[in-house]
Amino acid sequence: MSSESSKFTGLVGWVDNRLPVFSYVHKEYGEYPTPRNFNYWWNFGALAMFCLTVMIVSGIFLAMQYQPNTQMAFESIQRIMRDVNYGWLMRYIHMNGASFFFIAVYIHIFRGLYYGSYKSPRELLWMLGVVILLLMMATSFFGYVLPWGQMSFWGATVITNLFSAIPIVGDPIVTWLWGGFAIDNPTLNRFYALHYLLPFVIVGVVGLHVVALHVTGSNNPTGIEPKSSQDTVPFHPYYTLKDSFGLSVFVIIYALIVFYAPESLGEAENYVPANSLQTPAEIVPEWYLLPYYAILRSVPDLLIIDAKLAGIIAMFVSILVLFVLPWLDTSKVRSARYRPTYKKFFWVFVVVCFVLGWVGAHPPNEKVFGLEWLEVIDVGRITTFYYFFHFFVLFPLLGKFEKTKPVPNSITESVLGASATEKV
């Protein structure tokens, strides 16, 4: 690039010639050729980005008031809620923001599963997304410990104790994670440090995610690549506006929760200060981790592996399997629109994930619908089995045996009908 080549003039042009940020934004968010046929499921990436920003901003203001010390943490949250100007608002935005962040990201992921967005050439893009999911889980886990309520303390105890199942090095690892012989002040301090750090790591990975996206281009509801300029529109103004509309709806729902039902997604038990000598009657994680918790508790002894270790392995594999999904799915057709059998199983999978969430929220030995012969754990076992069956058996086999529908010749044809392509 010659030194005066920017298309911008004046001060912007002067800066752009020396640091091409304006060209970059123009190219990637203005001109970026985007398939013309996105539906609203394509809003959720932008919504997730919005949530990340909200979490960082609200988090930094909370951090100005919060005390990461076991003697003061719980009190400092009460002070934020009662005495700090708009402290309640910051906290409710942050608390519920985590839930809305997960809602956005989960829908974003299911969108990808439905339309085959993980397939070649978007494998790395997808895998970076899975990294973001893992980082989000870690971040919210650390964040949930900070208020130092009963659920904070015991949730952290149970989750960190998972590592004790690792043969030989398990116990030293747990002691190392705690910085002591139980969850205590050193643990709270380090969790706070990590809770502050990880969101910025997420920002970095989101950056890579977007770079990878702009290399391969976006997928779309047909799952076929754009073939001509007819198939795409510049990102701005069409999609910037469509995203803005979606964002408005999302923010309205978010605001309704923040202002009218801020505790509806939380656990009342967490307003009891942490007590290391007494476990609450029941420990439940935040809603967005319930399906994994269900898998963890559902797995029985497997051959030589005891249930504790097997459960942990299953829980981790349930997420890590997403990394290899691009290679497990053997179908040549991307979008479920043209995969009638896969489409049915997709919805079965969605239902299974919700059922797993329900299982995670109930004690394993509770009777289902009052039935003598059906306990929550049985439902958990069946759905856990289906979860893995879906990935490890269905995906490879469907690609081989499914009879797919014919895909359209181009995006334009699918939108306007076959005749339109000739007319234009």
Added chain:
Amino acid sequence: MVDAPKKNGSLGQSEADQDEAHDGRRREFLYLAAGGFAAIGAGAALWPFIDSMNPSGDVLALASTEVDISSIELGQAITVKWRGKPVFIRRRTPDEIEAAENASLDDLIDPQADADRVQRPEWLILVGVCTHLGCVPVGQKATEVRGDFGGWFCPCHGSHYDTSGRIRKGPAPLNLDVPAYTFIDDTTLRIG
């Protein structure tokens, strides 16, 4: 070792090749050696950071607690805090001792005789942390659920412990831990 390579000397083709191959091996070795040392150096530099997260001196120093046990009646139990964890001190009734001693080792998930778990049969001292995922079992008060074996019950995922604190049923793999302790005299116990 061969002579230093001669750029345009009278070496034949094959000798030059050999020389090059030799050079390549030497380079590889140097890469490997340098890389190996760099890795060791990086590892050594990393260790202080990792180890800084292990329990610090002051945490380790809090390692023992003294407890007055004179007011515990037969059949009662108290909970004290030691290293941030609950420790159960239970003064067992003759029935409880008998049940613990008579259990057959074959019936145990983590076989251990009661005699190996107590210094004085009347006093059972345990770390009150479930060996499954770390909850505190209930059963310290007679009014609480004590599980199928009359000891403790962990409500988190349903582990049953007997009157020796041994795991009898449920997902926990091991018996409740017995901490190091000594009776300083008949009414004072030191844990740790």
